[in-house]
Amino acid sequence: xxQGGAALVVLILLTIDRVKAAADExxxxxxxxxxLTEAASATFTAPSGTADNDGLNDxxxxxxxxxxxxxxxxxxxxxxxxxxxEQTNGxxxxxxxxxxxxxxxxxxxxxxxxxxxxxxxxxxxxxYPKINSEVERTIARQQLRSIAAQATQLxxxxxxxxxxxxxxxxxxxxTSLTQALYGGDGELSTPTLxxxxxxxxxxxxxxxxxxxxxxxxxxxxxxxxxxxPPARNNVAPHTDTHGPHESRRHKYRLGGTATLVW
Numbered sequence: 216x217x218q219g220g221a222a223l224v225v226l227i228l229l230t231i232d233r234v235k236a237a238a239d240e241x242x243x244x245x246x247x248x249x250x251l252t253e254a255a256s257a258t259f260t261a262p263s264g265t266a267d268n269d270g271l272n273d274x275x276x277x278x279x280x281x282x283x284x285x286x287x288x289x290x291x292x293x294x295x296x297x298x299x300x301e302q303t304n305g306x307x308x309x310x311x312x313x314x315x316x317x318x319x320x321x322x323x324x325x326x327x328x329x330x331x332x333x334x335x336x337x338x339x340x341x342x343y344p345k346i347n348s349e350v351e352r353t354i355a356r357q358q359l360r361s362i363a364a365q366a367t368q369l370x371x372x373x374x375x376x377x378x379x380x381x382x383x384x385x386x387x388x389x390t391s392l393t394q395a396l397y398g399g400d401g402e403l404s405t406p407t408l409x410x411x412x413x414x415x416x417x418x419x420x421x422x423x424x425x426x427x428x429x430x431x432x433x434x435x436x437x438x439x440x441x442x443x444p445p446a447r448n449n450v451a452p453h454t455d456t457h458g459p460h461e462s463r464r465h466k467y468r469l470g471g472t473a474t475l476v477w
Contacts, residue, residue, distance in 0.1 A: 272367075272369075272370050273326075273329050273333065274329075274343075275362055276322070276329065277327075277329035277332075278335050278355075278359055279356075279363035280326040280327050280330055281335045281343075281346075291320075291323045291328075299320075300324075301317070303320075322367075396433055398412075398430040398431035406434070411430055411431040412429065412431065412434030413427075413430075419438070422438070423438030
């Protein structure tokens with residue numbers, strides 16, 4: 216996923232400062248373009264262990280349910296006739312609503328099912344052995360109830376963040392930046408004829424002259440850095456060489472046949 220948020224804002228602010236501080240305006244435009252390119256192409260790596268964290272919360276909720284009293288467990292035992300919230304009716308629906316509604320009811324139902332699925336307190340041995348002593352069950356219940364509540368609160372807090380980081384429909388920071396940088400629909404990764412600037416690359420005028428051809432930041436910077444005739448040609452064959460200063464320039468291939476260099 217593309218990186219968003221404050222990091223991109225910082226890069227853009229740094230870009231502005233670079234342009235203001237530079238004595239050579241063409242070189243400043245070059246550096247600004249490079250900084251924006253880095254911002255648009257930066258990647259985000261989701262923190263590791265997300266699946267493990269989700270699984271740990273399931274274990275906590277199941278452990279909490281495993282030491283609950285028998286009457287409470289029976290409310291969510293499908294073997295005793297309990298059903299998901301959407302299938303409840305009459306007095307069962309009324310009870311489910313009093314206990315917090317669909318999210319809580321189905322959460323407790325899952326916790327009860329996970330007791331067996333995750334082997335929580337079902338056997339005398341293993342990672343989570345069964346607690347037979349009523350005193351120990353009471354102590355465990357008091358401790359686990361608080362832990363389970365905190366785990367649920369943390370999970371609910373993380374849901375919007377996880378959705379934002381993983382759903383491109385919600386996280387539009389990178390798409391918007393890339394769209395502004397290269398034009399088009401936000402999917403481009405390099406300046407493109409017709410999207411970033413004019414569709415005809417045969418001359419500076421066709422590429423850059425007029426606001427209708429200034430379709431992107433890349434187009435604006437290219438037009439600014441190279442300037443109108445009699446400045447040197449702004450489109451050079453990809454096989455052309457550009458002397459000892461080439462290492463200071465940024466190259467972009469256009470349509471597989473030409474390269475922009477600035």
